[in-house]
Amino acid sequence: MIRRFLVAVGILIVFVSCERDVFTGYEEIEEVENCKIFIESDPSKALIYLNGMNTGKKTPDTLSWLSSGENKITLKTNYYDDTTATVDLVKNKMSHLFINFEANSRGLGKINCTSYPQDAAIFFDGLPINSKTPFTIKGVKPGTHYIKYKYPMHREDSVSVTVYGDVMTSAFITLEDTTKWVSYNTKNSPILSNVVNSIAVDRKNNIWIGTDKGLCRKSGNKWTSFTTDNTTLPTNTINHIAVDNNDGVWLSTSKGIFLLKNSVLTDYSYNLANKKIKMVACSKKDTIWASAAGIGLCKLVGNKWIIYNTLNSGLKDNDISCMTVDKFENVWIGSVNYSLTFFNRFEWTTFNDSPTGIYSMHICKNDTMWVGTFRYPYGNGPVFYYNGGDWKMLIEQKLISNLTYTICSSNDNVFFGTTEGIGVFSNITDKINFYREANASLQLFRVQTLALDVAENLWLGTAFNGAGILKKDYQ
Incomplete structure (x- = not known):
């Protein structure tokens, strides 16, 4: 009697286990989107942010496995203002984004050239600009530049200035009087x-x-x-x-x-x-x-x-x-x-x-x-x-x-x-x-x-x- 009961229980366990492994319908698998965007800039090596998050990548580079729809791309680089663009990504398609930091006049800087004495000839990065102090050089590409002044009977002198986008930078020098x-x-x-x-x-x-x-x-x-x-x-x-x-x-x-x-x-x-x-x-x-x-x-x-x-x-x-x-x-x-x-x-x-x-x-x-x-x-x-x-x-x-x-x-x-x-x-x-x-x-x-x-x-x-x-x- 006991043996029959154990056999019955064993059969029941087998049937129950087999019933759980049987597939009786279709499972829905969520499709993963792979939107891509190739991002480049001038100047290059700008840090890429996606929807406010640092991706750790720099231009030029590609972002992959993105969701379709609107995404915000922000580029950050030295001397320029941060630039943000909203892009509408298409499902499983490659998009392209190019940002020229200098296309916007706000991306360029200015240098206010002054000297003592005034009327000194101005040289910008080694080249004369046919202007004399005081004078403002406009539309200057951000970065490091060299300003040199020349004035009769004075020692010519130069200064290194760092220019930022949409910022006026001062370049003032007191020239040494070499008359005496x-x-x-x-x-x-x-x-x-x-x-x-x-x-x-x-x-x-x-x-x-x-x-x-x-x-x-x-x-x-x-x-x-x-x-x-x-x-x-x-x-x-x-x-x-x-x-x-x-x-x-x-x-x-x-x-x-x-x-x-x-x-x-x-x-x-x-x-x-x-x-x-x-x-x-x-x-x-x-x-x-x-x-x-x-x-x-x-x-x-x-x-x-x-x-x-x-x-x-x-x-x-x-x-x-x-x-x-x-x-x-x-x-x-x-x-x-x-x-x-x-x-x-x-x-x-x-x-x-x-x-x-x-x-x-x-x-x-x-x-x-x-x-x-x-x-x-x-x-x-x-x-x-x-x-x-x-x-x-x-x-x-x-x-x-x-x-x-x-x-x-x-x-x-x-x-x-x-x-x-x-x-x-x-x-x-x-x-x-x-x-x-x-x-x-x-x-x-x-x-x-x-x-x-x-x-x-x-x-x-x-x-x-x-x-x-x-x-x-x-x-």
């Missing part, structure tokens, strides 16, 4: 550094500029750099430059003394025990003199340096602060600890009546000797001059209260480079003008080198603000 002063720094010229240690001029009017990052040569408007990257210089720090009568350029560095001539660099350090060369001087007969830190006066003879120091000569101090060679081949030596020393190649003379603490010196064409002095612990001192008789002090408070780093002269003037500016003493009027940042267009803090070019324009080098020129007609 001209500046050269790392922002407005190819000069290697704003730390200028020495400037010298050769007979071809090439300007040689020694910096803490290498040597520069300015020939007209052309700049050439000499560094450890393109020469055999062991260091980029140029302490001092001197030019000989054959336009050879002598370089004193912290790692030796070198001659640059006809693009060939030669190491002349030879037997120098201390290669930290402070300065170099060339005589009229091309005798080369140098001073190295703490070892005295050095004279180049053949391929060997003769060293004069406090033990083997009449030199009073091995730490020479300045030196110069006169037209008779005599060497004048200054020290911050002693008076002026003179060496005529045979005898040594110390001028005990000369000022002490000599930091800079220069001999004019009329044989007047000028010296700038150092007063410990103040770091400044007056300027003295000697042209026979007694030494005289130049009565000028601005020079007394400054340290005079360097001196040079023309036929008419003597120039002093100081901590706070430039002093110009007139040999004609016996008066002095002093230029500092307040009355000059240059930053004149710590003027540590001066040189005159062929036209007698005064070149100056500063410790932090690059190089500059004071033109002859305004000295």
